[in-house]
Amino acid sequence: MPHRTFTTNKTAIIGTGLLGGSLGLAIRGICPDAEVVGVNRSEAGRRAARRAGCVTATSSSIATAVAGADLVVLATPVGAFETIFHSLVGKLAEGALVTDVGSTKRDVVRLGESILGRGGPFVGSHPMAGKERKGAAFAEADLLVGAPCLLTPTSHTPKALLNRAKTLWQAVGMRPMEFPPAEHDRVVARISHLPHIISSLLMALPRDEDLPASSSGFRDMTRLAGGDPEMWRDIMLTNRDAILNTIDRFDTQLAKLRTVIEAGQPKPIEQFLAKEQQRRRTLPDG
């Protein structure tokens, strides 16, 4: 079991957008005396994080922010991670935990271990939380509460480091689960990445003039399409193989269903719908 209580004297959050900002708010809530330093390249981004109370201070320098920090969280788009890992080399405090909030893990964990070292200090994390607004101004500590956080330790990850990461996510209200990095990417392709792609594709189907005829079902099915195009572009590029594989699985199932609809076969249509209706009932509540 991880420690029940998470503590930090100084945390550095690199990237103070919606997720980084929300985590900052949550950490400030549980560790009110901690320094929480937010790193952002833009002055506007730093100001927004300070105004929203997500951090106790901001910096444009990763080296300054991580000096003496016992926790470092990468919360930029995944495409920036390699550069950030390199800039952490030789700058981290002894025993610091480095983790992230990125949506893909195979490449990220490979980079984290090869640049920062096997056996620590990096443990991959993927908090399954978000909303269709960007930036610290929309951050809220409750964004994380009740959602799963997928951790991706490897055979090199020290138990104590993994436990500290688990304790962090539990302390901010999340449900930690563990997956090997490649398995994580396959799972999230099915439960997150393909659903996002599909949401945008459904949005593309109706003509503009027919959109006012749509109702709550269409609104739900296209909510994800409102997400940040740059972030999702990065996800599609970094989790390409698992996403392509999932598209093909999905397409095979769609073709099967198309066949029974075309043949006008009531039984297999109803059986398919009834089976997934039952499975839907086993989903964890919101």
Add this chain to the structure above:
Amino acid sequence: MPHRTFTTNKTAIIGTGLLGGSLGLAIRGICPDAEVVGVNRSEAGRRAARRAGCVTATSSSIATAVAGADLVVLATPVGAFETIFHSLVGKLAEGALVTDVGSTKRDVVRLGESILGRGGPFVGSHPMAGKERKGAAFAEADLLVGAPCLLTPTSHTPKALLNRAKTLWQAVGMRPMEFPPAEHDRVVARISHLPHIISSLLMALPRDEDLPASSSGFRDMTRLAGGDPEMWRDIMLTNRDAILNTIDRFDTQLAKLRTVIEAGQPKPIEQFLAKEQQRRRTLPDG
């Protein structure tokens, strides 16, 4: 413009499930002195409608229920409509409006006009409202408020009859829109029927043991999969052509996107996502 106020002395609702029951509640709210008779084949269904206050009386006989009624609403699964239309012949009061809540319209309007007559009394309606629970026990007048109601008049439909139907749906809080029947079926295949199919297909992708890793995005995208399998089976059978056509359009778009993901092309991926993000913002609010 339709009349501003809808009135009825006696309404017959044939089928007292979620939608029929909700409409009954709404009509009782705006016409508190009206008789609202619910027809259901099963005693349990009639009892549920009475208990929920959806109707003032129930009957197992369509002839009894529609005698003297100025409004008759078909609210059973679409598959039962042909039989019901036949049982209305010679039983309707002079000037009565007959409408429905069915999700497909080309076949329904053809049957309604050929069995009950061109030039009235039938006008097709499709209130775009629902939820993932069946039966009068879950009925609520507010289910209809703010949602579109798609009306499908033909060149034979008298203006006065169409106006009365519009007034009804406006009076219960809906936004009436008009489509020719076949066009309605094409539009709802895109904004409702394919999204439902996709929701069930997405539910089928993850393994059972991976479902706890899912979060709010997956929950939204699979909400429709929780819908009634029999009702949706009927919809897929009666709107088959438009649904097959929509599946093919969707599949073409999916294949295009797959190609740019496979090629690792950031620009077209981002452009596609950004375009649909913008269109999503034009959707009417919930």
